[in-house]
Amino acid sequence: MHILVIGGAGMVGRKLIERLARDGRLGDTAITRLTAHDVVPPKLPQAPFETDARVSDISVPGAAAALVAERPDVIFHLAAIVSGEAEADFEKGSRINLDGTRHVFDAVRLIEGYAPRLVFTSSIAVFGAPFPEAIPDEFFHTPLTSYGTQKAIGELLLSDYTRRGFFDGIGIRLPTICVRPGAPNKAASGFFSGIIREPLAGQEAILPVSESVMHWHASPRAAVGFLLHAATIDGRQVGTRRNLTMPGLAVTVGEQIEALRQVAGDKAVARIKRVPDPVIEGIVAGWPRKFDAKRASSLGFVAETSFEEIIRIHIEDELGGRIAD
Amino acid sequence: MHILVIGGAGMVGRKLIERLARDGRLGDTAITRLTAHDVVPPKLPQAPFETDARVSDISVPGAAAALVAERPDVIFHLAAIVSGEAEADFEKGSRINLDGTRHVFDAVRLIEGYAPRLVFTSSIAVFGAPFPEAIPDEFFHTPLTSYGTQKAIGELLLSDYTRRGFFDGIGIRLPTICVRPGAPNKAASGFFSGIIREPLAGQEAILPVSESVMHWHASPRAAVGFLLHAATIDGRQVGTRRNLTMPGLAVTVGEQIEALRQVAGDKAVARIKRVPDPVIEGIVAGWPRKFDAKRASSLGFVAETSFEEIIRIHIEDELGGRIAD
Numbered sequence: 001m002h003i004l005v006i007g008g009a010g011m012v013g014r015k016l017i018e019r020l021a022r023d024g025r026l027g028d029t030a031i032t033r034l035t036a037h038d039v040v041p042p043k044l045p046q047a048p049f050e051t052d053a054r055v056s057d058i059s060v061p062g063a064a065a066a067l068v069a070e071r072p073d074v075i076f077h078l079a080a081i082v083s084g085e086a087e088a089d090f091e092k093g094s095r096i097n098l099d100g101t102r103h104v105f106d107a108v109r110l111i112e113g114y115a116p117r118l119v120f121t122s123s124i125a126v127f128g129a130p131f132p133e134a135i136p137d138e139f140f141h142t143p144l145t146s147y148g149t150q151k152a153i154g155e156l157l158l159s160d161y162t163r164r165g166f167f168d169g170i171g172i173r174l175p176t177i178c179v180r181p182g183a184p185n186k187a188a189s190g191f192f193s194g195i196i197r198e199p200l201a202g203q204e205a206i207l208p209v210s211e212s213v214m215h216w217h218a219s220p221r222a223a224v225g226f227l228l229h230a231a232t233i234d235g236r237q238v239g240t241r242r243n244l245t246m247p248g249l250a251v252t253v254g255e256q257i258e259a260l261r262q263v264a265g266d267k268a269v270a271r272i273k274r275v276p277d278p279v280i281e282g283i284v285a286g287w288p289r290k291f292d293a294k295r296a297s298s299l300g301f302v303a304e305t306s307f308e309e310i311i312r313i314h315i316e317d318e319l320g321g322r323i324a325d
Numbered sequence: 326m327h328i329l330v331i332g333g334a335g336m337v338g339r340k341l342i343e344r345l346a347r348d349g350r351l352g353d354t355a356i357t358r359l360t361a362h363d364v365v366p367p368k369l370p371q372a373p374f375e376t377d378a379r380v381s382d383i384s385v386p387g388a389a390a391a392l393v394a395e396r397p398d399v400i401f402h403l404a405a406i407v408s409g410e411a412e413a414d415f416e417k418g419s420r421i422n423l424d425g426t427r428h429v430f431d432a433v434r435l436i437e438g439y440a441p442r443l444v445f446t447s448s449i450a451v452f453g454a455p456f457p458e459a460i461p462d463e464f465f466h467t468p469l470t471s472y473g474t475q476k477a478i479g480e481l482l483l484s485d486y487t488r489r490g491f492f493d494g495i496g497i498r499l500p501t502i503c504v505r506p507g508a509p510n511k512a513a514s515g516f517f518s519g520i521i522r523e524p525l526a527g528q529e530a531i532l533p534v535s536e537s538v539m540h541w542h543a544s545p546r547a548a549v550g551f552l553l554h555a556a557t558i559d560g561r562q563v564g565t566r567r568n569l570t571m572p573g574l575a576v577t578v579g580e581q582i583e584a585l586r587q588v589a590g591d592k593a594v595a596r597i598k599r600v601p602d603p604v605i606e607g608i609v610a611g612w613p614r615k616f617d618a619k620r621a622s623s624l625g626f627v628a629e630t631s632f633e634e635i636i637r638i639h640i641e642d643e644l645g646g647r648i649a650d
Contacts, residue, residue, distance in 0.1 A: 160474040
């Protein structure tokens with residue numbers, strides 16, 4: 001089996017590729033080759049199969065066709081300009097998130113007799129406030145960002161291309177990934193990870209919102225699990241509605257902090273510094289808090305059920321099991 | 326006020342232009358000029374303002390920019406490849422309904438300091454079965470046709486372009502227009518109009534489905550009313566959710582026939598010939614039957630409340646008040 005990962009240099013792509021290299025198989029099928037693609041050279045791990053890296057820009061006509069010409073059996077399309085950047089640079093976001101996705105989908109469509117499984121990462125940003133208390137599977141898409149708009153368009157195209165038999169698509173709306181490894185970034189959502197990651201590393205973290213703010217989380221490990229399950233699930237079981245809100249964990253910032261206390265003690269919690277930021281508080285107020293992700297759960301997608309578990313996964317996967325004293 | 330109607334040669338476009346010519350104004354503002362556009366020359370009625378016709382293909386780069394260069398104050402974008410054709414010719418539907426709409430939106434976006442009211446006709450085809458008994462305003466979009474997919478994408482772009490201030494958009498999802506004037510066509514939905522139009526004209530009509538089939542209707546006159554209201558409504562009142570399911574009338578085929586009997590007697594009803602067609606029955610089974618269009622109603626959009634009224638409008642507007650004996 002030949003797997004193509006478009007957007008393989010991003011955090012989720014990298015973790016997916018590492019997992020595939022470790023497993024050597026996808027579901028019951030041995031992997032013979034993995035092609036990792038991105039606009040920057042993706043890192044290739046040691047793997048029990050052939051690996052190759054490709055660098056190109058999927059928004060450039062022809063690039064996507066070159067990528068899929070060898071007919072990979074499974075395509076993961078994870079490439080995207082993130083929310084903040086797509087909002088700041090409308091044309092860039094449209095070019096990559098909308099045109100780029102369409103180029104990938106059309107490149108597959110135009111190969112006669114080829115209909116691979118294609119897994120597309122969408123986002124809970126397809127939803128926009130006001131929301132019911134828990135957003136049901138049949139709630140409509142009224143994104144309040146260009147990123148969310150572009151992802152929602154990708155979902156619609158994925159469904160239609162699947163219905164027409166151009167490929168066999170599954171779109172998954174990822175929760176906010178927490179604890180996101182790496183350096184703090186300027187994303188408005190950064191603090192959700194920062195208030196856990198920094199204290200565990202002995203650093204101070206800034207909390208810009210009140211403890212009552214609730215949000216929807218899953219670990220990077222769960223995200224990779226979603227991708228693998230989406231790549232192997234029987235399409236007939238999914239039916240015609242091919243885009244799914246992934247399960248996650250709805251917790252308040254206060255509950256995140258209490259979980260940190262359980263796992264790492266008062267000393268870690270004391271490293272969280274409250275610096276209210278009305279701008280971030282305002283942005284976050286428009287975000288989804290909680291979903292009732294019945295369909296994905298019934299289809300076998302699994303997320304964490306406690307925030308302690310999410311913190312322990314970070315300690316295992318990123319900190320080698322050790323936390324700062 | 327200068328008005329541009331893109332897709333002005335279609336049935337709804339033609340009726341809109343006739344109404345504007347008759348009124349001489351849009352809301353409280355006198356019309357000084359109307360530009361009617363289509364791929365074929367649109368008919369221009371006598372009007373108390375300047376009129377001009379333009380012929381071009383909005384899917385061709387540059388065509389949309391040429392159309393909006395004179396900065397019309399209000400743009401109606403009605404142009405589309407219809408459902409059946411967009412399904413039969415995927416590339417043509419994508420080119421006109423998706424690229425063409427994006428070209429129109431982008432042409433407006435790229436004019437500095439220009440943010441006209443832009444009214445976009447979407448469709449109840451953005452919805453796909455299975456449905457709740459009455460589809461609420463917050464129900465999600467899972468179109469089962471490429472046409473519905475392309476319209477849903479237009480809605481998403483319209484919302485985002487409005488949010489960003491590129492224009493001031495309102496998207497309206499039209500019910501099935503009934504009674505559709507003109508010759509019978511091969512659309513699967515054609516019989517909803519045919520079983521009224523043909524008997525009133527003394528002709529035989531074919532009914533391919535059972536009388537229990539329910540569908541969502543509004544007259545051509547109501548459709549024009551929706552467009553005028555969408556063009557003049559205060560955007561602040563609409564808020565960020567810019568796409569609205571228009572009100573309509575949910576009636577069964579049996580109720581349509583009884584209304585015909587009330588208006589035109591048993592002789593007209595006797596001209597309906599039952600010829601069951603399992604293919605059409607199957608297609609229609611996937612269509613929306615009924616909506617709970619609360620938002621549009623509360624915003625002042627008004628449709629007919631009885632099917633007799635819909636029939637009488639056809640007799641007045643298309644038959645000069647006379648029905649066949």
